[in-house]
Amino acid sequence: DSGVTQTPKHLITATGQRVTLRCSPRSGDLSVYWYQQSLDQGLQFLIQYYNGEERAKGNILERFSAQQFPDLHSELNLSSLELGDSALYFCASSPREKSYNEQFFGPGTRLTVL
Amino acid sequence: GENVEQHPSTLSVQEGDSAVIKCTYSDSASNYFPWYKQELGKGPQLIIDIRSNVGEKKDQRIAVTLNKTAKHFSLHITETQPEDSAVYFCAANRQAGTALIFGKGTTLSVSS
Numbered sequence: 001d002s003g004v005t006q007t008p009k010h011l012i013t014a015t016g017q018r019v020t021l022r023c024s025p026r027s028g029d030l031s032v033y034w035y036q037q038s039l040d041q042g043l044q045f046l047i048q049y050y051n052g053e054e055r056a057k058g059n060i061l062e063r064f065s066a067q068q069f070p071d072l073h074s075e076l077n078l079s080s081l082e083l084g085d086s087a088l089y090f091c092a093s094s095p096r097e098k099s100y101n102e103q104f105f106g107p108g109t110r111l112t113v114l
Numbered sequence: 115g116e117n118v119e120q121h122p123s124t125l126s127v128q129e130g131d132s133a134v135i136k137c138t139y140s141d142s143a144s145n146y147f148p149w150y151k152q153e154l155g156k157g158p159q160l161i162i163d164i165r166s167n168v169g170e171k172k173d174q175r176i177a178v179t180l181n182k183t184a185k186h187f188s189l190h191i192t193e194t195q196p197e198d199s200a201v202y203f204c205a206a207n208r209q210a211g212t213a214l215i216f217g218k219g220t221t222l223s224v225s226s
Contacts, residue, residue, distance in 0.1 A: 002157065033213060043158070043203060045213035058213055090157050094211065101146040101165075101210045105157035 003027065004093050004106035012112045018079040021109045025072055025093030031055070032074040033103060034066055037088040049074055081113045116141040118206050120217025127194050129226045137204035137217050138186040144206040147187045148214065149178060152201045162189070194224045 003026035034046040045058035049068035092103040117140040145166035150158035180187040205214040
């Protein structure tokens with residue numbers, strides 16, 4: 001158990017809908033990363049937050065957004081969902097921005113768009 | 115940007131054999147190379163990592179080697195066991211606090 005929690009574990013929804021995925025980092029970790037895992041693209045970085053502020057963006061679609069709250073949990077919002085958004089979404093946390101490379105992953109949320 | 119290539123995509127070995135997975139990276143500034151193990155239905159688990167100032171690192175049955183000149187690094191698993199069966203990912207990044215760039219993964223199957 002990495003100490004990173006994600007909810008829900010599974011999510012099934014329809015095209016055009018909006019969903020919110022939640023992540024709680026390990027106790028004390030300030031940095032949260034979101035990754036998308038699909039069969040053909042592997043693990044792709046979406047976005048990073050550090051202590052409430054957006055730090056970096058990767059291959060994140062404009063329909064997707066995220067935020068990190070004062071208690072350090074993070075939410076990933078996916079809107080106008082398409083079939084191709086079906087994937088596993090992972091968050092990872094890391095202790096500090098500059099000193100640690102290690103990232104610890106949560107169990108993921110499996111999103112199915114029908 | 116960084117690109118990480120991983121080979122092979124699948125690997126089948128007999129219990130007790132060794133397994134080797136290889137990765138190459140493109141960004142010579144990359145300096146951190148972790149390996150993750152992902153079991154079915156779970157998130158990636160960090161199993162070992164190496165930094166660019168080290169050529170080899172061992173942890174019981176697993177070891178990682180790094181060749182900075184050739185820009186490749188490898189995962190070695192000795193005395194494989196059925197519970198080693200999983201998908202293994204290599205990754206790289208150039209600075210602490212930045213996103214990891216992952217290889218496409220290797221599905222390792224260990225048969226008893």
